[in-house]
Structure formats: C-alpha cells, structure tokens
Amino acid sequence: MRTTEPGLQNIAKRRLSTAGRRPARALAASILAAVSLSCLNPRAHAQPLNVLHWWTSDSERQAADRLVQQLASQGVDWHDDAIPGGGGGAAIKVLTGRVLAGEAPDVAQVIGRTLTDWADLGLVRPLDDVAQRGHWRQAMFPVVLQTVSRGGRIMAAPLGVHRINTLLYNHHVWEQLRLAPPHTWHDIEAAAKVMRAHQVTPLAWSDEPWQIATVFETVLLSEGGPALYAQLASTQGWPAWQDARVAVALKRLRWLRDLDDEATSEQPWMASARRLQSGAAGMLIMGDWARGELEAWGEQAGLDFDCVPIPQTAGMHLYSIDTLAMLVGHDTHRPEQERMAEILAQPATQMAYNQAKGSVPVRMDIDPAQLDACARDSWQTLARPGSALLPSIAHRMAAVESVREAMGEVLHRFIKERAMTPQQAQAQLVAIVRGAAR
Numbered sequence: 001m002r003t004t005e006p007g008l009q010n011i012a013k014r015r016l017s018t019a020g021r022r023p024a025r026a027l028a029a030s031i032l033a034a035v036s037l038s039c040l041n042p043r044a045h046a047q048p049l050n051v052l053h054w055w056t057s058d059s060e061r062q063a064a065d066r067l068v069q070q071l072a073s074q075g076v077d078w079h080d081d082a083i084p085g086g087g088g089g090a091a092i093k094v095l096t097g098r099v100l101a102g103e104a105p106d107v108a109q110v111i112g113r114t115l116t117d118w119a120d121l122g123l124v125r126p127l128d129d130v131a132q133r134g135h136w137r138q139a140m141f142p143v144v145l146q147t148v149s150r151g152g153r154i155m156a157a158p159l160g161v162h163r164i165n166t167l168l169y170n171h172h173v174w175e176q177l178r179l180a181p182p183h184t185w186h187d188i189e190a191a192a193k194v195m196r197a198h199q200v201t202p203l204a205w206s207d208e209p210w211q212i213a214t215v216f217e218t219v220l221l222s223e224g225g226p227a228l229y230a231q232l233a234s235t236q237g238w239p240a241w242q243d244a245r246v247a248v249a250l251k252r253l254r255w256l257r258d259l260d261d262e263a264t265s266e267q268p269w270m271a272s273a274r275r276l277q278s279g280a281a282g283m284l285i286m287g288d289w290a291r292g293e294l295e296a297w298g299e300q301a302g303l304d305f306d307c308v309p310i311p312q313t314a315g316m317h318l319y320s321i322d323t324l325a326m327l328v329g330h331d332t333h334r335p336e337q338e339r340m341a342e343i344l345a346q347p348a349t350q351m352a353y354n355q356a357k358g359s360v361p362v363r364m365d366i367d368p369a370q371l372d373a374c375a376r377d378s379w380q381t382l383a384r385p386g387s388a389l390l391p392s393i394a395h396r397m398a399a400v401e402s403v404r405e406a407m408g409e410v411l412h413r414f415i416k417e418r419a420m421t422p423q424q425a426q427a428q429l430v431a432i433v434r435g436a437a438r
C-alpha cells in the first residue's frame, strides 16, 4: 500500500507543520536530486502517475490514449483511473471521497470552480515553474490562464477548450429534406415541421440533469444575451436570475424538449449522438465533445454532419476548459507530475489530443488550418479580440459543485413535471443562487 497524507481537513495543516520541521534546504536538495536523476535518465526513477478522469466514450478514450502515447514517448507513465459518467458527476464524487480518505490520485480532472476551490484548500500543486519554463503566459489564451489561476498562481495543466453553444445537425437529413441551415429559432421550428412529416425526430434529447443544464445555459445565452449571462454566471449576480428573460429561456427549454417525440429518457450523451449519426434524429445540442465522438465513429464534419452556434450566439463562446490538476499527497511524485504538466502543454500534444476530443487547443500559436470548420470557428472566436467569452455554469466554470447540482435538479423537475410553471422554476433557481451568494 502506498503511504498517503491524511484527509481534507488535515492536509493544509500537515503541510504547514511539515514545512516547519523539515529544513527547507534539505527538502530543496532532495527534490533537486530527484529532478536531476530523472533528467539523466527519464525512465530511471519514473513512477506511474494515477490519473482520475471521466473520459470513457470512444472519442474521450481516443483523446486520453493520445495523451498516454505522448507522455510515454517522453518517459511519463499514465496509470488510468476512469470513472464513467458524462459531465463528470460520478467522477467528482469518487474523487472527493478518495481525497477525504487520504487516497488522492496523483492527477485528476479537476476543472473550473472546483479547481479554484481545491486550490484554496491546498489540495493541488501550483505549477508556476512549469508554466514559466513553457512560456504559458505568452502562448495560451488569456481566458485559459485565468481559469487555471488562483491568487496569481497556475494551479493546473490546461488541455483544451470546449464550446457548449454548439448545435450539430445531420447533413444527410438536411440535404434530403432540402432544409435551410438552422441559424435561427425560426429556422429550427420550420425544419422540425418538415422532419416530423418525414418521421425524423427533430432533436435528440436526454433528461439527465447535467444534459438539461447544458442545453439550458445555451438558451440562457441566446435569450438573455452575453451581458445578462455574465451576471447570471457571477457569484454575486443572483438578482439577475429574477430577470424576465430567464423565464423566456425556461419556456424555450421546454419547447426544445418537445422536439424529441420519444418518451422521456435519461440516455447517456453518446446515445443521443448515435441517434444523430443514424439520422433517426436531425439535431443535437451538446458541447463539441459530441463532434469528437461523431468523428471517432468515422463521420466527417461538413459531409456527414455540420455544426453552427446556437441561434443568437454566433461570435460568442460559452466555454468549458478541461484541465488536469496535480494533487498533493505524494511529494516523491512531484517531478513526474511536473513533467506531465509540461508535456500536456506542448503544441504536438495539444493538437493530437484536441483533434480527437472535439475541443480546441489552449494555445494561440497553432495553425488553425489544421482544425476542421467547427473547431476553427471555435478557436477563431476565442482568438478574436472583443468576442464574448462566457463560462459554462453546467460544466463547473462558474458555479460551485453544490449549486450546479441543485440547479440541475430544478431543471430536471421542470422538464418532468409539466404542472410546474417557468415562474415557479425561476423562483427556485433564484433561491438556490441567492443562498449560495451569502
């Protein structure tokens, strides 16, 4: 069994007292010795790193495998600890349990608000030296650096940027039925009528709370606009949740749910992507990881499927940034953790991973010609000065985990219980966000 440090409450305390007891110079010397040994022969002292994440679909697995290969070729071994479950709900629970039990993995998919919360608790290893050596501040998008920073320090290795305000549609269905590209809600409504007349379900939907929340935030951005959305996503912005446009978005959400004629279901997101691929359903609203999945199944953007921003969100980027945090707990693993962070940010790793994942590189110095049309639009929107960049609430970029979950439950109930009015659902959302702001 590996020796681990004690649980959540004691970790920060223990780190402080250990630092006091152990002479700093001796500690620095032992780290330097470990680093120089591993530099002489990268495999001599390489210990595999346990990596906890939630990438288990075909494209997610492919993307993770590309990381494994890039790391292995540079002497870092990845020991896989995948916890299935779209959106990471299960993985975060398992991870929290392990950290509380003093069994933290070396590396974990800790993102957005969860990352900064954990950084505050002293649970993640700052990566400032790695970032400085790799010139992250010059190479990466400011929004990426801001997401991985806490108190001016870099707290995780960024992997890729997903765009949540993505509408995917089946190109063959569109061609056969001669439909206009779905740029507006009116286009979608008109296309849905034609699809229904031809026994095609207009929209692939799932009632899993995180998937409902994913669709809802794109609709909030669409109906509310970027200024209101930014307020909704800010921690003290609870009064904005009383805005009438939130109720409009809730109505739109129900309208979208009714574009799926199937009985309510809580299918995984990959099942919805399958329905889109087969042409059983014409459209899917999902972060662009669904694009990665379609491509893993051999589909081509622009040929078999297309993607457009959700109506009224062109030129805006509702982002979720995937990151791997290096957890404290095993000080002897620090050289490998830092080496891993360094390799993850390299241009070649970034391109290999993101092309499989459906997200785009976090770097500004890549060649966008290497990206397909959907990814290029995402990357260029990030790069364009003045674009509205909005953090995903459903994917932990804005809300803390408990608020995210509570909001998902309200939205789930709103979709399931038709007697609940948009105003009632809105009042519940207001109460949750106001309670968390105190």
Ligand code: GAL
Pocket (backbone or CB within 6 Å): 054, 055, 060, 085, 086, 087, 088, 162, 289, 320, 321, 322, 395
């Ligand atoms: C998101 C994550 C993506 C993708 C998706 C579906 O939260 O950022 O990488 O895995 O969930 O599970």
